[in-house]
Amino acid sequence: MPTGASPLYYPEQPPPPSRLELENSYFRVKLHDAQAFFQANFLQNADSVIFSSSITSSFQPNSPTQSLHKISTIQRNTPCRLGISTNLTEWLPALPGASLQINIKYTVLQGRPIQKFIDHMQQADLVAKLSLRPDWAVAVKVTNIVGKLLSFLAQEGSQQDLFSLVMDFNVADLRTGYYVVCGSHSDEVWPAPQFLRIDANGRLMERSSDISLSRLSYAVIQVLGLKRLGIEEFRDESWWQLLQTVKENILDTDSTDELERRKLLGEWYFALKQVRESARKRREFLDNEIRDIIATAQREVEQKLRPQVTAEFFGTDDELPYELQDILGIETEQDLQKLVRDYQDALEVSQKLLADYNL
C-alpha cells in the first residue's frame, strides 16, 4: 500500500512516430495529461488544486524554472482531470551528457479567499509557459512571476502539498513516447507497470481492471522527437544572419572574371569560418543541424560560383577544399551532396511530424 510517488514508467503504447538519435535529433517534453485525487479524510476544506512544475536542466544548470499550469476547483473523493497539454520545454538537442529534472507539484488550497482571482485566471486561460529557448531571459522573468504568484497564493489560503512527482531524465536514455508517474497521498494500490497502457488516442488505461486509476493522482509526460528544426527557428541567430547576408551578397554578384570569382570564394570561406565558430557556442541547437544549414548555403554558393571549365590536373580527386573540410567535417563533394540531400529529407519528415504533433 504505497504512498508518495511511483517510479517513472514507460508503459506499453503504440510505436512513437519518431525516435531519438543522440546528437542528431531534438526532443521536447510535454505534460500530456494529469489527474489529482485526494480522499475524503484528508483535507476537510480543500477547494482548489494548483498544478505547477519546476524544471532543472543541464542546459541551464543553475536556473530552475517554475511554471504554473492550472488552478482548478476540486472535490474530495472525486478525481479531478486537469486536462492539460502543455509544453514543459522547447525543442532541445538530444546530447549524450544532458539531463532534465522535472518536478510536478500538486498543491491543495483550503478556503476560498481567492475564488475571484481563480475564476479570473480560468477565464483568461492563463498558463505560464516555460521556455528554455530561444528567449531565455523571458523564461527567467516568467519564472520569477510564477514564483511570486505561488507564494502569494500560499499566503492567501492555507495550503498543502499533496505530493511532488519528481522525474529525472538522462537524455542519453530518453525515448520518445509517453512516460507515466503515479502518486497518492494515502495508501492506495498502484497499478503494476505492465498493466498500464497508452491507447491510440493517447489515453492512459489500466488493463487489469482490478485497480482503478480514479483513486490516484498521476501525470503523463510525452516526449516528442524531431530530426531537424528547419531554418525558421534560426532566423534570430546572429550567425544565421551573417551567413544569409554573405550568401545573398554573393548570389547577387555577377562575376565573369576568374580572379574576382576566386576572391569571392575566399571571402565566402572566411565568412563560413566565422559563422561556424559563432554557431558552435549555441548549445541550444544541434551541431549537426548548424552544419547542415552551412552545407546547404555552401551548395547554393558553389552552384553560383562554379566555373564552366573543370581543371584537369591530376591527384586531387573530388575532395573539398581543406577549409571547407574543417568547417563541415566532411571530405568530398559527394559527402556534401549527400549531406544537403539528407537535410532536405530530414526537414520534410520533420515538417510532417510537426503537423502531426499539432503543438
Add this chain to the structure above:
Amino acid sequence: MNEIPQTMALQCPSLTLYAFHLRNSINQGLQPTVSAAPRLWEQLVDLGNVLHIRELQILRQKLICYEGNRYFPEAEDLWGAEYLTLLENNEPSLYFQVPLQAGGLELQGLLCPFRLHDTYAIDLTLCSQDTLTLAQLNYLNPQNLILQNIQASLGKTLLLFGQPKEAQKDNYQVLADACVAQLCPGKHSIHLVDTGSLLGNPIFEYESGLTNPANKLHILVWLKCHDMSSNHMDRVAETLLHLLWCRHKILYVYQQSHWCVIQAKKLYGILEQYRNNYSQVSEKENRRSHLLNLHAKLQQLELDYTNYLDDLTEHEKTITINYINYKTYLEKLEKLPATQLSFCQDFLQYVGNKLQRQIQVDRDYLGMGRDRLQRLKATVRESITTEPVASEPWSGQGSGEQECKSALALQKELHYYGNNTLKINMPGIPRDIYPRLRQALSDCDQFKNHGRLFDFFDANEPLQQWCDDLPEVDNRTERAEKIISYLVRNPRSDGQNNVLILLCLLKDQIDPIKQLYQTLSGLLQELTPILSGASSNSNVVPFPTQTNINSQSLPKAELALEANPKGEPMSSIVADAKQLNCARSVACVSVPQIVSDNLKKIPTGTGWLVTPNLALTCWHVIEARDPRQDSLIRESDLQKQITNSTFTFDFTQPGEGIEYGIERLEHKDVNLDYALLRLRDRTDSPLKKWGFLKLDADVPLTLKTQFYVIQHPKGLLQHRSGGVFVKEASNTKILHNSPTEPGTSGAPVLNAINFRVVALHNGERESEKLREATTIKAILADIKQHRPELYDEIVAVQNPNQE
C-alpha cells in the same frame, strides 16, 4: 588464449571479411586481367552453393564483370569502373539471408564487391541481431567456410564487431582474446599485436605468423562499448577498406620483391661462374666461338638480371605509393573523435624501417652485380673484336655479328612496344551505348560466323588491315564483344575510328527500310562525336556515305580518295618523328600541394619549354588548387610549392625521366590560367637538350584545323591524343575535342600541320563535352603587356631572324 570463458557473449555481433584479390599485374601480357582474377567471385559462388544462399549462387548475374556466366572484365574498362562497386546498376551492396543455422539462429548477410584500381575487393559481412555466446560465434563463420573458402591473393582481414555484455566491461582484452580463439581454433600462432581505440571503443589487432599473404590471418576485434554516430561508422567502414587494401598490397608486394631478390641472387651466382669461364677461354682453341657464346649468354643474363632489378624498383615504388596512401587513410581515421590506432602507426614504421630499407639494401647490393655484369660483358665484347675473325663460327646459326644484330633487333622491338602507348588515342564507348552496339553488331549477318566476318573485313579496304587477327569465338554476341574490344585496342594511325568505319560499312549493306539500318544509323550518330574526334555538331558526317564508301560499287582508286573527304593529314613517318621531337620538350609537372604549411598531396599536370629554360603550364597546376572551389593560394604556400615542384622530361618509360626544379615564377595570370616559369638548369643534363616548342600565335583556326595534345594523363607516361578545333570560347580561349584526362592541364595544343603550339590546354567544359585551351596569342599579348622583357626573350628564341 587457451581457456575460453564460455559465459562471455556479444550482443548483435557481426563478422566482416575484407578480402583483396589481384586483378591486374604487369605480367598479364595482352590479357585484360591476370588469369586467376575471377577466382574471388567463383569462390563466393561456391560459398553460396554450400550454404544455399541464392544471392551468392547467382552472383555472376549481378556483377558487371560477367556476361551471363562468362567472366568479361573488359566491361569494367569500357564502363570506366576503376574504383567502383561491381554490382549492376551501381547497387552498393547485396543483402541476403543465411539459411537457419543450428540452434535456429537467424543470420543476415551483406556483400559489397569492389574494384579498387588493380584489385578486386569484397566486404562480406554476416551478422546476428541476437546475443551470441562465445561458442555460438562460430555460426558467423559457418563450417569455417568464410575463412577456408575465400582465398584472396593479396590477403584478407577479419573484423569482428559486437557489443559486450555489461558484466564484461572491465576486461575487454580477455573477451577479444577469447573471441579470436573461438573463431580460429587450433591456430595457436595467432597473437595479439596491439590495442587501440576507434571512435572511443576498444579495438584489438591479431595476426598469424604465416608469411604467404594469401594464408596469413589478420584479425581485428572491435568492441562496441559506447554508442557511435552512424555517420562516423560509415566513414570508418569506407576508410578501413582502403587502409586494409594498402596494408595487404604492401605485404604482398614486399613478398614479390623478396622473390625477385632471390632470383637475382641466383643469377649473380651464375655471373661468377661465367667470370671463371672467361678466364678459362684463353686456354681454349676456338676462342672466338667461346667468346661469342659467352657474350650471348651474358646478354641474356643481363636482360633477366635487369628485369629483376627493374621489378624490384617497381615494387619499391608500389610500396612507397601504398605507404603514402596508407598514411593518408590512417590520418583520416585518426581525425575521427576518440581514435588512436597505434598499431597502424607501428605498421607504418615497420614498412619504413624494415621493408623499404630492406629493398633499398637489396637493390644497392644487386646494383653492384649489374655493374660487374656490364664490365664482364664489355670485356668479352672487347676480346671478340680483338680476336682474329678466322676463328670458326660458334654455332650453326650464323656469325657472331649476326647474333649481335638479332639481339639488337630484339631490343629495338621491345623499345618500340614500350612506346606503343604514344599511339593510343584514348577511345571509350559509353556504358549506356555499349550494350546496344553489341546487340546491333551481333544482329548483322556478317557476324553469323567467323568466316563471313573475315570475308567482310577482307572485302572492305578500310578494314582489310585488321582481318588477319580477328578474334575467333563461337557465338554472335561474344563475337560482337570481341570485335569491339579488338578494334578499340588496335586503333588506326590515320586518326579515324575503326568502330565507326565498321558501323558505316555494315549500315550501307542493309536495306534502309529495315530496323537494323535505323539502329546502326542511330549508333553512328551517337558515337561519332565521341569516337571520331570530329565536331560535336550532329550534322557533321565524319565518314563517307553509302555511295562513296561501298567498296563493292566503286573502283579502288576512287575509294581511297573518298575515304578521306576532309583532306585530313595522313600519318607519315616524318610526322611521327616530328611528334616525337615535340614530345621531348614536354614534361610531367609535379607540384606539392601545401596548405597552411602542411603538405597534402602531390598533384600533377603537364608543362613544356617555350625557350630553352622558360616553361609554360597552367596557373592552376602551379597553384595546386581546384579553381572550381578553392580560394586563392596564400603567398607563403605558393613559394613553398614553387620551391619543391619539378618538371620531369623524357618521362616515356616507367622509372625514367630527368627532373628539373623551378628557379622562379616569372609571370602568371589567373584569368588566362597560365604560368611562365624559369627552370633551374643542370650541368649534368642541360635543359637545352630538350629543345623547345615553336609557337603559332596567328594561325587562323577553322573546323578543319587538327590538333595534337601531348600530355601526361594521370601523371603517367607521355601520351598523345588528336582532335580538331571546334569553336572559340572567348577572345582568349578556344574549344577543341581532343581526348584529355586529369593531368593534361598545361599541355601544348599543337597544330597538326606545322607542329607549332596554338594553345595551352586548361580543362574540360563539361556542359559541352569539349576541352578548353587558352590561345598562345592571348598569352603572348599578356606577357608583352606585363613583362615586355620576357616577351622579348621568348620572341628572340622563337624568331631568331627577327632581331
